[in-house]
Amino acid sequence: xxxxxxxxxxxxxxxxxxxxxxxxxxxxxxxxxxxxxxxxxxxxxxxxxxxxxxxxxxxxxxxxxxxxxxxxxxxxxxxxxxxxxxxxxxxxxxxxxxxxxxxxxxxxxxxxxxxxxxxxxxxxxxxxxxxxxxxxxxxxxxxxxxxxxxxxxxxxxxxxxxxxxxxxxxxxxxxxxxxxxxxxxxxxxxxxxxxxxxxxxxxxxxxxxxxxxxxxxxxxxxxxxxxxxxxxxxxxxxxxxxxxxxxxxxxxxxxxxxxxxxxxxxxxxxxxxxxxxxxxxxxxxxxxxxxxxxxxxxxxxxxxxxxxxxxxxxxxxxxxxxxxxxxxxxxxxxxxxxxxxxxxxxxxxxxxxxxxxxxxxxxxxxxxxxxxxxxxxxxxxxxxxxxxxxxxxxxxxxxxxxxxxxxxxxxxxxxxxxxxxxxxxxxxxxxxxxxxxxxxxxxxxxxxxxxxxx
Amino acid sequence: xxxxxxxxxxxxxxxxxxxxxxxxxxxxxxxxxxxxxxxxxxxxxxxxxxxxxxxxxxxxxxxxxxxxxxxxxxxxxxxxxxxxxxxxxxxxxxxxxxxxxxxxxxxxxxxxxxxxxxxxxxxxxxxxxxxxxxxxxxxxxxxxxxxxxxxxxxxxxxxxxxxxxxxxxxxxxxxxxxxxxxxxxxxxxxxxxxxxxxxxxxxxxxxxxxxxxxxxxxxxxxxxxxxxxxxxxxxxxxxxxxxxxxxxxxxxxxxxxxxxxxxxxxxxxxxxxxxxxxxxxxxxxxxxxxxxxxxxxxxxxxxxxxxxxxxxxxxxxxxxxxxxxxxxxxxxxxxxxxxxxxxxxxxxxxxxxxxxxxxxxxxxxxxxxxxxxxxxxxxxxxxxxxxxxxxxxxxxxxxxxxxxxxxxxxxxxxxxxxxxxxxxxxxxxxxxxxxxxxxxxxxxxxxxxxxxxx
Numbered sequence: 001x002x003x004x005x006x007x008x009x010x011x012x013x014x015x016x017x018x019x020x021x022x023x024x025x026x027x028x029x030x031x032x033x034x035x036x037x038x039x040x041x042x043x044x045x046x047x048x049x050x051x052x053x054x055x056x057x058x059x060x061x062x063x064x065x066x067x068x069x070x071x072x073x074x075x076x077x078x079x080x081x082x083x084x085x086x087x088x089x090x091x092x093x094x095x096x097x098x099x100x101x102x103x104x105x106x107x108x109x110x111x112x113x114x115x116x117x118x119x120x121x122x123x124x125x126x127x128x129x130x131x132x133x134x135x136x137x138x139x140x141x142x143x144x145x146x147x148x149x150x151x152x153x154x155x156x157x158x159x160x161x162x163x164x165x166x167x168x169x170x171x172x173x174x175x176x177x178x179x180x181x182x183x184x185x186x187x188x189x190x191x192x193x194x195x196x197x198x199x200x201x202x203x204x205x206x207x208x209x210x211x212x213x214x215x216x217x218x219x220x221x222x223x224x225x226x227x228x229x230x231x232x233x234x235x236x237x238x239x240x241x242x243x244x245x246x247x248x249x250x251x252x253x254x255x256x257x258x259x260x261x262x263x264x265x266x267x268x269x270x271x272x273x274x275x276x277x278x279x280x281x282x283x284x285x286x287x288x289x290x291x292x293x294x295x296x297x298x299x300x301x302x303x304x305x306x307x308x309x310x311x312x313x314x315x316x317x318x319x320x321x322x323x324x325x326x327x328x329x330x331x332x333x334x335x336x337x338x339x340x341x342x343x344x345x346x347x348x349x350x351x352x353x354x355x356x357x358x359x360x361x362x363x364x365x366x367x368x369x370x371x372x373x374x375x376x377x378x379x380x381x382x383x384x385x386x387x388x389x390x391x392x393x394x395x396x397x398x399x400x401x402x403x404x405x406x407x408x409x410x411x412x413x414x415x416x417x418x419x420x421x422x423x424x425x426x427x428x429x430x431x432x433x434x435x436x437x438x439x440x441x442x443x444x445x446x447x448x449x450x451x452x453x454x
Numbered sequence: 455x456x457x458x459x460x461x462x463x464x465x466x467x468x469x470x471x472x473x474x475x476x477x478x479x480x481x482x483x484x485x486x487x488x489x490x491x492x493x494x495x496x497x498x499x500x501x502x503x504x505x506x507x508x509x510x511x512x513x514x515x516x517x518x519x520x521x522x523x524x525x526x527x528x529x530x531x532x533x534x535x536x537x538x539x540x541x542x543x544x545x546x547x548x549x550x551x552x553x554x555x556x557x558x559x560x561x562x563x564x565x566x567x568x569x570x571x572x573x574x575x576x577x578x579x580x581x582x583x584x585x586x587x588x589x590x591x592x593x594x595x596x597x598x599x600x601x602x603x604x605x606x607x608x609x610x611x612x613x614x615x616x617x618x619x620x621x622x623x624x625x626x627x628x629x630x631x632x633x634x635x636x637x638x639x640x641x642x643x644x645x646x647x648x649x650x651x652x653x654x655x656x657x658x659x660x661x662x663x664x665x666x667x668x669x670x671x672x673x674x675x676x677x678x679x680x681x682x683x684x685x686x687x688x689x690x691x692x693x694x695x696x697x698x699x700x701x702x703x704x705x706x707x708x709x710x711x712x713x714x715x716x717x718x719x720x721x722x723x724x725x726x727x728x729x730x731x732x733x734x735x736x737x738x739x740x741x742x743x744x745x746x747x748x749x750x751x752x753x754x755x756x757x758x759x760x761x762x763x764x765x766x767x768x769x770x771x772x773x774x775x776x777x778x779x780x781x782x783x784x785x786x787x788x789x790x791x792x793x794x795x796x797x798x799x800x801x802x803x804x805x806x807x808x809x810x811x812x813x814x815x816x817x818x819x820x821x822x823x824x825x826x827x828x829x830x831x832x833x834x835x836x837x838x839x840x841x842x843x844x845x846x847x848x849x850x851x852x853x854x855x856x857x858x859x860x861x862x863x864x865x866x867x868x869x870x871x872x873x874x875x876x877x878x879x880x881x882x883x884x885x886x887x888x889x890x891x892x893x894x895x896x897x898x899x900x901x902x903x904x905x906x907x908x
Contacts, residue, residue, distance in 0.1 A: 085779045089588050108583040117575040121568040129562040129756040134543050164618045164760060167783040175654065180634055196780035200629065298783075302583040306618060306760075306786035325539045326650035329621040329752075332760035332789060 003029065019049065019057045080416065081192035087410045096442075098434045099401070099412030099427070101191075101240070102299060103385065107358065107432055109342065109351045113302055116341040120334070127333040134321045136162025136309075137336040143343050144295075144309055151272065152284030153293055155311040161320055162331045166270045166296030166308035167193065170233070173266055173292050173310060174201050175327070176320055177231055185229040187215055189388070189417035189426070191240040191268070194233055207419035210242055212379040214250035217257070224261040231264045237279035238271035241417045241428035242388040243381025245279040255285050265291045273300040273352055274359065274384045288313055297339045300355065305335035359385055362431040369440050370429065373447070378426070387429040388414075395450055397427050403446035409439060411446075457483065458497060473503065473511045534870065535646035541864045550896075552888045553855070553866030553881070555645075555694070556753060557839065561812065561886055563796065563805045567756055570795040574788070581787040588775045590616025590763075591790035597797050598749075598763055605726065606738030607747055609765040615774055616785045619760040620724045620750030621647065624687070627720055627746050627764060628655050629781070630774055631685055639683040641669055643842070643871035643880070645694040645722070648687055661873035664696055666833040668704035671711070678715040685718045691733035692725035695871045695882035696842040697835025699733040709739050719745045727754040727806055728813065728838045742767055751793050754809065759789035813839055816885040823894050824883065827901070832880070841883040842868075849904055851881050857900035863893060865900075 019025070022040065026033045040057050043049040049057045088100035120126045127137070135141060141157040148155050163169040178184065180202035186194050188207035198205050206227040209216045215234070223229065236246040258265055267282045272295060283291040288311065296308030310320060324330065342348055366387055367377055374392035381387065391397055397413035404411050414426025433439075458473060473479070476494065480487045494511050497503040503511045542554035574580045581591070589595060595611040602609050617623040632638065634656035640648050642661035652659050660681040663670045669688070677683065690700040712719055721736045726749060737745040742765065750762030764774060778784065796802055820841055821831055828846035835841065845851055851867035858865050868880025887893075 082776050082779060085783070086588060086775075089585060089779070089784065102585065105583050110582050113582045114575040117571045121571040121575070127758045128564050128567045129559050129758050131543055131556065131752070131757040134540060164622075164786065165783060167781065168618075171781045180656075193780065193783065196776070200777060200780050202634075298585075302788070303585040304581045304583050304786060304788040304791075306782075306789075321540075322536050322650070323654060325536060325543070326647065326654050327621065327625045328760075329539070329619060329647065330543065332618065332758060332786060334756070334758040334789070334792075335760075335786060337758075338788075 017059045019059065021056060081196045084192055084412055084416045095408040095410060096433065096436055096439055097410040098429050098439045099410045100430055100433060102303060103432045107355065108302060112342050112345055112347055112351065116338050116345065119341055120337060127337055130333065132330045132333040132336065134325060134330065136331050137333060137340060140336045140340040143340060148293065148311055151278060151281045153281055153288065153311065155288060159288065159311055159314050159317050161310045161317055161324065162336055163308045163310060163324065164328065164331045165298055165306040166268065166294055167197065169294040169296065169308040169310045170266060170268060171197060172320060172324055173294065176323055177264055178203050183227045183229040185223055185232040186419060187234055188420050189241050189414065189423050192416045195419060205419055210239065210244065212244045213247035214254065217250060217253055220254065221257055224257060224263060229263060231266060233266045233268065235268050235271065236281055237269060237275050238381065238384035241386050242378060243384050243386045244379050245382055248280045251280045251282055251285055255282060258290055267291055267293050269293055269295045270299055271384050274356065276356055276383045300352065301339060301342055305338045306332065307335040307339045356383065359383065359432060362435060366429055366431040366434045373440060373444055385430050385432045387431060389427060389429060391425045391427065391447065393451060394425055395447055397425055399450045400446045403449050404442050407442045409442040471513050473513060475510060535650045538646055538866055538870045549862040549864060550887065550890055550893055551864040552883050552893045553864045554884055554887060556757060557886045561809065562756060566796050566799055566801055566805065570792050570799065573795055574791060581791055584787065586784045586787040586790065588779060588784065590785050591787060591794060594790045594794040597794060602747065602765055605732060605735045607735055607742065607765065609742060613765055613768050613771050615764045615771055615778065616790055617762045617764060617778065618782065618785045619752055620722065620748055620762040621651065623748040623750065623762040623764045624720060624722060625651060626774060626778055627748065630777055631718055632657050637681045637683040639677055639686040640873060641688055642874050643695050643868065643877050646870045649873060659873055664693065664698065666698045667701035668708065671704060671707055674708065675711055678711060678717060683717060685720060687720045687722065689722050689725065690735055691723060691729050692835065692838035695840050696832060697838050697840045698833050699836055702734045705734045705736055705739055709736060712744060721745055721747050723747050723749040724753055725838050728810065730810055730837045754806065755793060755796055759792045760786065761789040761793045810837065813837065813886060816889060820883055820885040820888045827894060827898055839884045839886045841885060843881060843883060845879045845881065845901065847905060848879055849901055851879055853904045854900045857903050858896050861896045863896040
């Protein structure tokens with residue numbers, strides 16, 4: 001019953017479709033025919049199926065709405081990409097969250113945010129109540145244009161579109177470039193929410209193994225031929241979750257393949273501000289022809305005021321603006337204004353310098369402590385907050401995460417990031433959330449418990 | 455050429471689809487075959503079509519991305535639902551905008567917003583930098599629960615989901631309930647952005663004539679039978695653009711029809727705070743079984759801090775949260791906090807009282823001045839900011855709007871709101887933006903110019 005319900009919910013069984021016959025289903029699931037009959041009848045009673053005399057069972061015309069995840073009590077919920085999002089956001093504030101994807105509030109420029117809020121309250125010309133203009137605050141787009149130029153990406157302010165955060169930026173680009181049934185290529189592993197977001201777009205997802213210098217190019221070319229993807233979504237600088245950095249030669253060959261196979265690319269540059277040595281940007285090599293850059297200020301500044309952006313070809317921006325207005329009626333100007341004030345605040349550069357040093361220290365500390373537990377980093381990240389590390393002895397990371405959750409510690413199990421589910425013994429650590437001994441103590445105890453035969 | 459390009463852009467011709475033969479196309483458009491040959495060859499050269507020897511022309515696999523509108527220079531852009539959005543948002547601030555859908559900044563509680571920003575800056579516990587919890591700020595959801603109860607809508611705080619504005623709320627609900635190819639029913643006329651938003655969902659839109667007491671029920675039933683829509687999107691209180699109010703008997707019969715035909719309903723309650731005599735709410739009659747309520751604070755409080763909400767069945771909220779996290783990673787907590795502080799600010803009720811009185815005065819004034827020009831209100835709105843009015847002598851409202859735009863005055867032509875394009879001689883007036891004599895002078899002159907034979 002649950003199997004069918006999920007297939008209907010995920011719409012892999014479309015409205016009006018005939019469901020497998022009772023015999024076929026009983027063979028497929030290895031249960032008795034009477035069990036299947038009972039399940040089908042209950043689903044008819046629920047209104048999910050319709051029985052047609054002499055012809056079998058069909059999915060009711062108004063199938064249940066789009067469901068992205070499986071539901072259930074918190075700890076038992078299937079460990080999928082949305083599990084981690086929910087655990088990170090829902091767990092009470094006393095919980096430790098070494099698996100979450102952002103910095104502790106105390107690492108963010110809270111005083112500068114307070115100062116900017118006071119400045120907005122004082123400013124007779126501040127955008128306090130009005131809708132934003134279609135592209136968003138011009139002064140912030142000018143700042144972004146300059147900042148992108150520092151990474152070699154030439155984007156005029158008119159090619160930059162503000163959004164309510166980086167995720168909304170990616171969502172808009174996907175709505176613009178994809179249609180249901182298209183295939184999208186991602187890295188394996190990749191930022192877990194790419195999978196959840198792409199599922200909402202009803203597209204197929206294929207993945208390519210990521211190496212410490214970028215995607216595996218042979219596998220990449222093979223995937224282009226086999227899956228003919230429309231779009232590739234990646235991070236070039238400080239890859240999430242691995243902390244790896246794209247090498248220039250890989251970037252160049254990747255773009256050549258993209259041209260040959262008419263592949264479009266979204267470069268999610270959300271970790272740009274953490275970099276110490278700038279990585280090559282696909283958007284810089286390509287000149288924003290087939291690459292779209294997205295970014296946000298949620299990681300280094302504030303996630304409470306949602307502000308992200310898209311930089312893209314001029315002819316695409318025009319259509320993206322229409323789409324943005326249609327589905328959100330524009331981004332929040334107060335958030336843009338706040339971000340702008342923080343960017344031009346004299347203390348911003350100092351904040352970033354402090355942040356990078358603090359992260360580098362935390363990174364060294366975490367790497368040492370993880371190695372001491374037999375947990376092996378996959379690569380030594382140049383910067384950022386993530387360490388992608390393998391558990392010893394083939395331990396199951398999902399089980400370890402589930403054990404640790406009982407102690408109020410949220411870890412991020414590898415398969416949440418892996419489309420091919422080939423990272424079952426990895427965890428992603430956020431070094432900024434790992435400074436308490438309890439993190440390592442809980443990890444050690446959870447690993448010990450999971451290592452024991454049940 | 456343009457015809458085909460638009461069909462490809464709108465994806466009514468899918469990637470890989472065969473385009474009509476040269477003969478069929480020449481007959482269809484009433485042009486010579488050689489013209490069609492030339493157009494097809496140019497489209498091949500552009501990469502939009504592919505020619506297959508002996509078999510005809512096909513849409514190239516990577517068709518141009520989703521385009522919602524037609525593009526062109528500002529004044530000549532096709533007058534479609536997005537035209538009005540762009541004109542309202544883009545026109546410089548000195549322009550008069552009697553056609554836009556919001557209040558002037560000076561009518562909004564700017565001092566209260568400043569006060570709230572200062573309070574946030576002072577509050578040691580204010581959400582300055584963190585992501586919101588999955589549903590959004592609990593205190594604001596509690597407030598919303600109480601406020602909905604005043605309209606007879608029972609929604610526990612756990613049934614309320616915060617979003618970045620009312621449009622995002624509707625967008626999320628549509629993503630949840632609809633699949634491409636579904637049919638959605640709207641009022642004729644209806645809020646123009648419903649059409650643009652629904653186009654982005656790749657659904658079919660059917661419409662039902664709106665009367666001063668709600669949708670025409672005979673036409674409504676007929677549409678349910680003919681189009682089998684999945685969803686109906688409407689405003690019950692202070693209908694946009696007509697200013698009409700749903701009558702209780704119509705609400706009751708409408709819900710019975712919805713039950714019979716398994717129709718879901720979104721009630722966009724964005725004008726709730728303008729009401730003087732509360733209208734019946736479909737969500738109250740239905741108990742949030744098949745009705746979803748959405749709302750926002752963009753109209754009475756601020757549109758610069760995006761904050762809206764969805765109230766829905768408990769089992770739907772769970773899936774809506776997943777979807778919200780996947781496509782936006784949550785709403786902005788700073789905006790929620792700001793709205794919450796304004797709601798509980800002692801001056802809020804007084805602000806609304808003042809606003810309603812001011813709107814009632816402006817309404818009386820506008821109705822008088824419009825009648826003096828021979829412009830006839832379709833109904834006398836009980837409250838709110840909109841007057842839906844017919845131009846004299848079958849004048850074309852789009853032409854009048856285009857003339858007025860040359861003088862820097864943005865009017866809202868009727869067909870922008872009408873799926874059936876049956877409101878060609880209507881304009882929607884926003885009485886709060888109509889207090890300057892230039893509005894009426896420009897209207898009069900534009901009408902005179904359009905009445906003259908060209």
